[in-house]
Amino acid sequence: MDIKTTPVFALIDCNSFYASCERVFRPDLRKTPIVVLSNNDGCVIARSYDAKPFVKMGEPYFQIKHKLKQHGIVAFSSNYALYGDMSLRVMSVIESLVPAVEVYSIDEAFADLAGVPGDIEALGRQIRAQVYRSTGIPVGVGIAGTKTLSKLANHSAKKWQAQTGGVVDLRDQTKRDWVLKKCSVSDVWGVGRKMTLHLEGMGIKSAWDLSQADAWMLRKKFSVVIEKTARELAGTPCLELDEPDPPKQExxxxxxxxxxxxxxxxxxxxxxxxxxxxxxxxxxxxxxxxxxxxxxxxxxxxxxxxxxxxxxxxxxxxxxxxxxxxxxxxxxxxxxxxxxxxxxxxxxxxxxxxxxxxxxxxxxxxxxxxxxxxxxxxxxxxxxxxxGRGTLRVASVPSDPDWGMRREMMSQSFTTRADQLWTVYCK
CATH class of the missing domain: 3.30.1490.100 (DNA polymerase, Y-family, little finger domain)
Incomplete structure (x- = not known):
């Protein structure tokens, strides 16, 4: 196959995105564990890496206040205006460095690197460095011949960051097989908790096991989705960069x-x-x-x-x-x-x-x-x-209602409000 048409995907995923956004403007918390709470300060929806051993996703805030204080964990109310704006900045940097991008979520994007000349892994490190330099947000980069493998490569880049430097390229067969054998089937993109139990019951416990399974059997027993997942893990591209979503019907x-x-x-x-x-x-x-x-x-x-x-x-x-x-x-x-x-x-x-x-x-x-x-x-x-949103609005929309969402620990809107810009004091 001509090298120009050989599929190459990269998944660029922000590390602990909500927590990282808070740290950009609070460098004093660079080494402090952070959690971010849901609407009305209900439960934990994001954790920094160093907070994960102590706090589970979804734990109600009122139940874990003592635990957070015990381990020195700082809690923030969700600041969606800040996170959305920082996401736009991250995606803009990525789009300036690669031919095509599919923004998959607020904190991750697939890039199509097919036909890009030069050292692709070096490009991954350039993307990582440029995003951090331009936004302060750390990212991991996973590179592979399929989207599912690039997702697993990204998982590996974060899991073994000290060894990988945050970038993993799985286009090499030897590296790919090593990672597949080291990763659980539950680490594979799209394999949820129930599917994990089904697969483990069939003796498919690692990503390697899934890549070697009979794809047609998986299709008959489960669905075409799990069949495509297995084929992608084996190196056969089944998924392309998505086109822009059609307009919503509701x-x-x-x-x-x-x-x-x-x-x-x-x-x-x-x-x-x-x-x-x-x-x-x-x-x-x-x-x-x-x-x-x-x-x-x-x-x-x-x-x-x-x-x-x-x-x-x-x-x-x-x-x-x-x-x-x-x-x-x-x-x-x-x-x-x-x-x-x-x-x-x-x-x-x-x-x-x-x-x-x-x-x-x-x-x-x-x-x-x-x-x-x-x-x-x-x-x-x-x-x-x-x-900024709400600058011009109908008269019946209040600017600061007392019934509004409880966000008692929300950081400033550093990038979207002129009256809350980051202030630096020089001694």
């Missing part, structure tokens, strides 16, 4: 309140706030919405609280992305489903029946979105894109 924005709400006014504020975010996503994918579902509910797990949940579907006058029209429709809908005497814990806004602009047939007797509205929404997008 858009949801849902949050738990920072405290229980008993009155309708703050619930309307919350619904307006969620609609603001949902319409941002709608306009980002250049779609229009025909219907909106608004729902509210109480807490469902406290036996001492009365329970209630209800929702309503609202038909919009025409397909639209106008946050003003959609917010009014959603807020008015709250009047139809709110019942006094309950303590509400959550609201949800769901945009349904979406369509792309120009891809629907106008009703002869119904209205359509005015041209002036599109101009207003374009200005809204431009202002918020330049000065």
């Amino acid at each position: 858009i949801c924005c849902s949050r738990m309140f920072g405290k229980r709400l008993s009155h309708i006014a703050p619930i309307k504020e919350a619904v307006a706030t969620y609609m603001q975010r949902a319409t941002e996503k709608l306009r980002a994918q250049k779609s229009l919405c025909k219907k909106v579902r608004v729902s509210i509910r109480t807490g469902m797990f406290n036996p001492e609280e009365a329970k209630y949940a209800n929702g309503v579907l609202v038909e919009l006058p025409y397909p639209t992305d106008d946050v003003r029209l959609m917010t009014k429709a959603a807020v008015d809908a709250v009047d139809r489903i709110f019942r006094p005497g309950f303590k509400y814990s959550k609201a949800e806004v769901l945009l349904v029946n979406l369509c792309q602009k120009g891809e629907y047939t106008d009703d002869l007797f119904s209205g359509s979105q005015p041209e002036a509205t599109e101009k207003v929404m374009s200005v809204l997008n431009a202002i918020n894109g330049r000065w």
Whole structure:
């Protein structure tokens, strides 16, 4: 096979991404264990490497406060604005160094290195160094002939970082076989806990065992997905870089309140706030919405609280992305489903029946979105894109609501708010 067409993939994965983002602006915590908590400071969703021996993923924060203090572990509330912006910076650096990129998640991306001349492993080390130099985020790089092997190579780069320097190239047969034999089948991308139990029951305990298994048998017994996984581990490419995702058919924005709400006014504020975010996503994918579902509910797990949940579907006058029209429709809908005497814990806004602009047939007797509205929404997008989300918003969306998400230990928005920029003091 011509070397230019030989598949070569690299997986670039940020190390303990949320914790690393916090450390970029807190160099005093470079050697301090860190955990990051979920919405409303509920449970652990991220851990630095040195915190993993003491804290499990998903542990409720209120249950482990004493343990964190005992081991000197610092907890942070989730700062999604910071993490999202740092992710964009990392991905921008990667995209500047490779021909094609598939952003797989907020902290990892596949790169297509097929046909790239020179030392590919050296390129991996260049990517690692450049990302760290430009963003302060450490990454691991796994290189291989298939996406599944590159994922395993990345796992190996982190597991044996002292020996690998954070970069592992598994295109060499000898190296690949050594890693496959050292890694458990549970370390393989896409093999979950239940599948691990099934495979181990068949005597497939290592990644090597899976690579040597009968792929057709795996397909018949399980699925085409596990068949492709086995073939990729054996060196046969079955997965390519994904094309950009098609526009979503539904858009949801849902949050738990920072405290229980008993009155309708703050619930309307919350619904307006969620609609603001949902319409941002709608306009980002250049779609229009025909219907909106608004729902509210109480807490469902406290036996001492009365329970209630209800929702309503609202038909919009025409397909639209106008946050003003959609917010009014959603807020008015709250009047139809709110019942006094309950303590509400959550609201949800769901945009349904979406369509792309120009891809629907106008009703002869119904209205359509005015041209002036599109101009207003374009200005809204431009202002918020330049000065930050929520700079320009409908009047019913408060700037700092008391029902908002509890984030008592949140770091500053160092990169997205002018009033929270990193301050350096010189003695």
